[in-house]
Amino acid sequence: MRNYLIKRLLTSLPLMVGITLLTFFIMQLAPGNPMQTMIDPRISTADLARAQERMGLNDPMIVQYFRWLGQIVQGNLGYTVKTGQSVAHMIGERLPATLLLTVTAFLFSFVVGVPLGVYSATNKYTKRDYGLTVFSFIGISVPSFFFGVALIYLFAVKLNWFPTSGLATINLEGGAWAAFVDKLKHLVLPALVLALPNLAVIMRFTRSSMIEVLTNDYIRTARAKGLSDRKVKFKHALRNAIIPVVTLFGISIPTLFGGAYITETIFNWPGMGSLGIQAITAREYPVIMGLNLFTSMLVLLGNLTADVLYAVVDPKIRLSK
16 A cells, blocks of 8 residues: 555656646746736836846746746746735635635545435436436536525525624624534535535435445345345445445545635635635735645546555555556
């Protein structure tokens, strides 16, 4: 296992280099530059040119790329153009809020999606199965911004069950327990919006895989031996049916972080998604590139974890030494 992990990590290095190349040059090819958002009508052309020269924006792209890559190797993601803040510090400040939202949505989508998929498969072609199928199609089809606004209108504005936005209530009184309950209330709606598309996909994958496994000969043999229905479904069928679902483990990470851009903006959640929207609007390329690089590392880590989980759920899979 150790050799396999080392091999996978070494394989990921060229991917990381390729990701940095694409991230940097795509940002450079984007129209405009950060200086255009800072132009004062009173500034002279000469002063503007000197500012661009001082920031290295006039250097060839390949020179700028290796300068940026050299800083990354040293753990420096750069600084914002407008305020000079450290990009790594900005991401570090927003990371806990985003992790709280995405991890909650991730766990909720798998913990709920897999059992619903199993239930739908074991009750196929019934009204309950059709109802869950309609639910999954809605979850996949409805845009997150529409779903988010609908939940805010219903549960926050009309019913007043949950807050409309933010991470916590300012100047809240009542101690640690009140703060925990308050943060939980703020978390419910954005986590549901972020989790719904992923939950629907997991449920459909689980249902399809479970239906296929339940038709295999070893399942009929297990039933013929007199094993209980519960044991057949969850010990023999589910372990094999869950293998294709493991693939979604790695795919879910970029999906959730990508969805966080919209969800965090709708709910004014102070995470990396809302930071990314602000950076795109302000053309803060160092921030955008830092966020893309960080997310790419999480994707590679998720894929590596998915590969390891294959061996856990299926003993037949042999990892290369």
